[in-house]
Amino acid sequence: MDPLSALSVAAGVVQFVDFAFRLVSGTREIMKSRSGFACDVNTLDAIARDALGLSGALAASPSLASSNTTLQALVRECKTIADDLLAVLDKLRANEKKKWSCFVAAVRTVWSKGKVDEFVTRLGKVQTQISTHMHFLLLNYMNMQSVQIYALRENAQRLGMEDQNRIVKLRDVVVTRLERLSKEASKTQEDVQRLMESLESNAPKQTTDHPTHSGLSLDLTNYFSRVIKQLAEEQSLMTMNQEFLESLYFSKIKARERKIESAHAKTFGWIFRSSVSDGSKTLSFAQWLREGFGTFWIQGKAGSGKSTLMKFICSHTTTKGLLRVWAGSKRLITAKFFFWNAGTALQKSREGLLRSLLFEILRKCPELIPRVSNNQKAPFLRRGLYSHADDEELWSQEELMEAYRSLVACCDEVDVKFCFFIDGLDEFEEERKTHSDLIETLRILAASQNIKFCVSSRPWTVFSDAFGDDPDRLLKLEDLTRDDIRSYVHEKFNENNQFRLLSTDNPHYAGLIEDITVQAQGVFLWVFLVVRDLLEGFSHSDTIHTMRRRLERFPAELEQFFQHMIDSIPAIYLPHMARTL
Known part of the structure; x- marks a missing residue:
């Protein structure tokens, strides 16, 4: 039997016991008629109807059939108590002209003191049993739910989902309340005994205190019903959210970014200066982050460090700080994607781009998933949790675009701003699609004023035509990294003991640093x-003349340099090299 159904039956039992205790404790709410006079035949009729209705509703509960034997036995006992109570009321109604100052005084005319004490004892026993039984059921239920809740939280942490502690806090509230209830359970019997002592006289004291104020009271039963229902809803929502994120996730989603070398400690710091001169104009990437719009293009030759710079920008706290100024009072969400033409299909396609962006956004804003997934329930039903064997067959391009449009449509309503970082547009590769198709997709993605992009690529004409019109949103990387290169070479050379010795004897060795920087x-x-x-060469103690010859032998372009490396391989190793390649 599920806990909500059990609590429904328990609430009926507790309500009946609560009603019966109020009768015998002489509470003003029940013992006074509507006119405020002492109990008369009209009041007895109302009491009889209430007792009959409560016991009948309890016995007819749809949940009773599926309840366990203990709960069924308690319901049967309540029915017997109700029948006994009704028998008393029938006898009292026979004397229509008689009035009583309290119900107990009236009951004394039909029952002996021992019979009244037995009635109270039976009520106390039912209350104690229902309290103990439901306490056990709730603890058992919470123990089982705790396993599922912590499994959900672990998976949420694996997916990087934010704001997922609410369900754990809710579970802790229930457990804490149950532990407190366990400590207070002993008071129930004490209260029953106190009530029996108050009934020693024929005219008991008017009081609103009765045993149901401790143990599993009606209010507490209703409280647990509400919280467990809320807990079940939270679990269902959290499971659905995780399944949706799993459908967007693919096994190599972070592979390219992880393979990119982190920036050297003393490089790329210039990107956040208020202005950066490239010799012909003043650029301000920081200003664009803080207040700009549209698409900022970082262009650079192959090997110029575009990916390293993009990784540096994405992970730097200054980036988030400047973007928060741009977002203002709205929530800031950032997402990133690194194209890689040497990777899987999802690492170099629009599908991979869209799935990555949606995944990054929704793991940070899981509350948006129900709005995005309204019409997108099929994808995550095609596979089980954690299974990524069919990564490339889960979503169609149309489904992803529809999900993204739903996200854009609600971003104004929920006060969110998005900034996306996309590296390596030139590495995009998709069957029967060109870079122009990718650019068109980016234009659709940037359809809201609350969305902007920072992209990087080689200086190809297709990208220059799309992003190169505005010099304030353009950065040519190789014109700005000379100091970084000089710093890198200086540090690497000075880490070498032989270089330090050679440069001490001959200052011309240090001149190699500037030569490399220029070339x-x-x-x-x-x-x-x-x-x-x-x-x-330093390890062989080459002369400065030999070192300069080494440097002069290196071709200026990377393609020529790679050819030079291949040409330098001894002929005997060429077949092995070919097989390796």
Whole structure:
């Protein structure tokens, strides 16, 4: 039997016992007639109808058939008590002209003192049993629910869902209340005994105190009914939200970002300066974050560090701080995606982009999931929880766009602003689709004034035509990284003991740092590869003349450099190299 049904039956039992106790305790609410005079035949008729209605409703409860034997036995006992009470009321109604100052005095004319005491004892026993029984059922239910709740919370943490402690707090409230109830349960018998003592005289004291004020009272039963119903609703909602997020998630969703090297400690700090000069104009990425709109384009050659810069921007606290100024009183949500043409289909397609953005948004705003998923229930029913075997067959392009449009439609209503960071537009690859199709999708995604994008790519014409019109929303990376390259080379060289020794004897070795900085033309990958080879020369104590020859042998462009690396492989290893490639 589910706990809500059990509580429904228990509430009926508690209500009946509460009513019967009020009769024998002589409470003013029941013992006075509507006119305020002492109990008469009209009042007895009302009492008889109430007792009959309560016992009848309890016995006819739809939940009773599925309840356990203990609860059924308690209901039968209540029915017997009701029958006994009705028999007394029938005898009292026979004397229509008689009036009594209290119900107990009237009962004394039909029952002996021992019979009244037995009646009270039976009521106390029922109350104690129902309190103990329901306390056990609730604790057992909460123990089972705790396992499910903590499993849901662990999965929420795995998915990175925010604001998921509400269900745990609700569970803790119920458990705390149950523990307090357990400590107070012993008071029930004391209250029954106190009531019996008050009935020693033929005219008991008027009082509103009776045993149902402790133990599982009617108010407490109703409280547990409400909270358990709320708990069940929260669990159902949390499960649905997690299933929806699981359908958006794919196993390689963070793989590309994790593979990107973190920025060197002393690089890229210039991106947040109030203005950055590239020699021809003044750029302010920080200003765009703080108050700008539309799409900010970071362009750069292959290997210039675009992905490293984008990872640096996304994870930096300054980015969030400036964007919060832009968001104002609205909630700020950021999301990111890194295209990777060497990865899976989802790592380089629009489907992967849309699923990643929706996943990032909804894990941070799970309260928006019901609004986005209203017409999108099919995808997460196609697989079980944690199963990502069919990552690329869960969502269609149309379903994802519909989900995103639903999100955009409600972003104004819920006071949210979004900023998306998308790296490597040039690495987009999708069957029968071009980069122009990707750009069109981005335009649809940016349809709201509460959404803006920061994107990066190589300086291809298709991107220049789409994003290059506004110089205030454009940054050419290789023109701004010279100091970063110099700092990187200086640190790597000075970490080498042999370089420090050689440069002490011959200052011309230090001049290699500036030579590399100039020849790099802003391409970090070229610098990384060159520095690695030159460090080998230091280990052989090469002369400055030999070191300069090493540097001059390196082609200026990456493609030529890679060809140079291949050409330098001994012929005997070429078949093995070909198989490896």
